[in-house]
Amino acid sequence: xxxxxxxxxxxxxxxxxxxxxxxxREHAPLVQCLTNVVVAQWTAxxxxxxxxxxxxxxxPEEAGPFAxxxxxxxxxxxxxxxxxxxxxxxxVSAAAAAGTPWVLDPVGVGGLAWRSRVVVDLLAHASPALxxxxxxxxxxxxxxxxxxxxxxxxxxxxxxxxxxxxxxREHGTIVAVSGEVDHLTDGTRLVRVANGHRWLTQVTGGxxxxxxxxxxxxxxxxxxxxxxxAATATYTVAAEVAAERAAGPGSFAVALLDSLATLNPQELTxxxxxx
Ligand code: ATP
Ligand code: TZP
Ligand code: MG
Ligand code: MG
Numbered sequence: 001x002x003x004x005x006x007x008x009x010x011x012x013x014x015x016x017x018x019x020x021x022x023x024x025r026e027h028a029p030l031v032q033c034l035t036n037v038v039v040a041q042w043t044a045x046x047x048x049x050x051x052x053x054x055x056x057x058x059x060p061e062e063a064g065p066f067a068x069x070x071x072x073x074x075x076x077x078x079x080x081x082x083x084x085x086x087x088x089x090x091x092v093s094a095a096a097a098a099g100t101p102w103v104l105d106p107v108g109v110g111g112l113a114w115r116s117r118v119v120v121d122l123l124a125h126a127s128p129a130l131x132x133x134x135x136x137x138x139x140x141x142x143x144x145x146x147x148x149x150x151x152x153x154x155x156x157x158x159x160x161x162x163x164x165x166x167x168x169r170e171h172g173t174i175v176a177v178s179g180e181v182d183h184l185t186d187g188t189r190l191v192r193v194a195n196g197h198r199w200l201t202q203v204t205g206g207x208x209x210x211x212x213x214x215x216x217x218x219x220x221x222x223x224x225x226x227x228x229x230a231a232t233a234t235y236t237v238a239a240e241v242a243a244e245r246a247a248g249p250g251s252f253a254v255a256l257l258d259s260l261a262t263l264n265p266q267e268l269t270x271x272x273x274x275x
Pocket of ligand 3: 204
């Protein structure tokens with residue numbers, strides 16, 4: 001499905017963020033993840049915990065047909081191989097034909113040449129509904145910066161904001177730049193989400209799973225900026241709750257799955273910090 005017709009466009013405020021979580025859970029969207037081998041299980045667990053339905057269909061034969069029936073698609077370039085890239089082309093092409101939102105996480109783009117060309121080729125099919133990346137990836141995607149240290153950022157989110165705005169305008173998409181404060185923009189509007197916990201940076205897939213959540217919310221929320229905001233808010237508020245119960249990154253990861261499952265829309269509305 002693209003955004004279900006029963007889901008209204010709502011204004012961007014804390015109450016709308018809570019409503020978007022409720023709508024996402026009500027529809028339990030089927031999210032196809034073409035993601036990297038490091039984070040696949042963590043990503044599936046995050047989606048299941050929050051109430052969405054993951055499916056990692058990432059081979060060239062099945063990815064296109066599956067994208068035609070999925071509700072949202074994640075394309076994450078963390079560990080690309082020839083076959084998964086062929087699958088990504090099939091999935092993006094089918095998602096575009098079906099009007100299904102797809103999310104691009106350009107892991108390592110800029111610093112690594114082949115995957116940077118892959119991103120350009122994927123964008124020739126259609127623009128993603130959302131691009132989610134760390135600051136170095138967004139800077140590199142827009143043609144600047146050093147490209148980061150493999151999948152890790154060496155830049156701050158504020159420093160990638162202009163690049164994010166330019167990318168959003170150029171591709172008609174939402175750009176979400178992660179960091180201590182997440183910066184989300186459609187090229188005109190800017191939302192800052194100031195929740196989160198530093199242990200998210202010490203669990204592999206901390207950012208990659210957020211991209212999958214964005215695909216889930218984009219499937220059930222008409223306004224893609226609200227979808228990106230609600231996904232970020234859900235993940236980072238749940239992280240704050242989890243950190244209160246945890247002793248370090250290991251117990252935090254387990255507690256985060258628990259708090260994603262139990263976070264309710266009202267608590268989300270109360271705890272999200274939008275700037
Ligand atoms: P990297 O590729 O550098 O590992 P990433 O793609 O994993 O980055 P992050 O920037 O770590 O993405 O963002 C993932 C999540 O962690 C986001 O929701 C963000 O809000 C949160 N986050 C990142 N850094 C911090 C921090 N210092 N304090 C609190 N939350 C953070
Ligand atoms: N290597 C290639 S992809 C990947 C690693 C370690 C996972 C990166 O995850 P995240 O969410 O960007 O921290
Ligand atoms: Mg990370
Ligand atoms: Mg990342």
